[in-house]
Amino acid sequence: SYELTQPPSVSVSPGQTASITCSGNNLGDRYTSWYQQKPGQSPVLVIYQNYKRPSGIPERFSGSNSGNTATLTISGTQDMDEADYYCQPWDSSTEYVFGTGTKVTVL
Amino acid sequence: QVQLVQSGAEVKKSGASVKVSCKASGYTFTGYYMHWVRQAPGQGLEWMGWINPNSGNTNYAQKFQGRVTMTSDTSITTAYVELSRLTSDDTAVYYCAREMNKMVDYWGQGTLVTVSS
Numbered sequence: 001s002y003e004l005t006q007p008p009s010v011s012v013s014p015g016q017t018a019s020i021t022c023s024g025n026n027l028g029d030r031y032t033s034w035y036q037q038k039p040g041q042s043p044v045l046v047i048y049q050n051y052k053r054p055s056g057i058p059e060r061f062s063g064s065n066s067g068n069t070a071t072l073t074i075s076g077t078q079d080m081d082e083a084d085y086y087c088q089p090w091d092s093s094t095e096y097v098f099g100t101g102t103k104v105t106v107l
Numbered sequence: 108q109v110q111l112v113q114s115g116a117e118v119k120k121s122g123a124s125v126k127v128s129c130k131a132s133g134y135t136f137t138g139y140y141m142h143w144v145r146q147a148p149g150q151g152l153e154w155m156g157w158i159n160p161n162s163g164n165t166n167y168a169q170k171f172q173g174r175v176t177m178t179s180d181t182s183i184t185t186a187y188v189e190l191s192r193l194t195s196d197d198t199a200v201y202y203c204a205r206e207m208n209k210m211v212d213y214w215g216q217g218t219l220v221t222v223s224s
Contacts, residue, residue: 001169031209031210033209033210033211035152035211037152042202042214042215042216042217043152043202043204043211043214044214045210045211045212048209048210048212049208049209049210054212084151086151086152088152088154088211090209090210095154095168095169096142096154096157097154098144098151098152098153098154099151100151101151101152
């Protein structure tokens with residue numbers, strides 16, 4: 001099955017930039033979504049189709065996808081952004097696997 | 108507004124089956140695939156499969172083939188996932204999630220399924 005790798009954790013100071021990577025074979029060929037999940041809550045879509053933001057998601061969230069790596073960037077990170085983040089590529093020929101997840105800690 | 112409301116927590120014995128429901132409202136139920144995702148305690152998200160409520164077609168993750176059944180009842184705009192031959196490894200929160208154009212835009216609140224021996 002298709003494997004996706006994310007760093008287990010990322011630490012960032014308030015106001016700084018956090019970058020979360022998601023690596024998989026030819027991931028750049030697939031539209032990738034990103035989900036934010038806070039403890040005890042359902043996931044929330046923050047990025048879809050590599051870089052698009054759903055309505056209501058702050059502009060500080062951005063995404064890119066090229067080669068074997070998709071990246072979620074949080075600019076001007078706030079305390080409320082502390083959460084787990086998961087990538088998910090979309091490809092009808094494969095199972096809809098999720099990345100391993102990254103815990104973002106705002107120090 | 109779009110809402111996905113799931114059934115309540117379940118406690119099952121090993122070897123039993125469980126069926127979780129997901130009541131959809133606020134949109135055309137047959138117009139969107141419904142996915143099921145689970146999350147074991149302290150673990151990541153695990154995709155289980157999807158159902159097309161319009162056709163009844165399904166696509167299951169290989170890991171669950173033969174043990175999972177996804178169905179829907181369009182008359183009451185409700186999707187279901189049933190998992191059989193439960194083990195302690197199936198203890199998890201189960202989510203339904205609506206797909207729109209290669210993204211999941213709405214999630215249910217989750218249903219905790221606890222499997223005890």
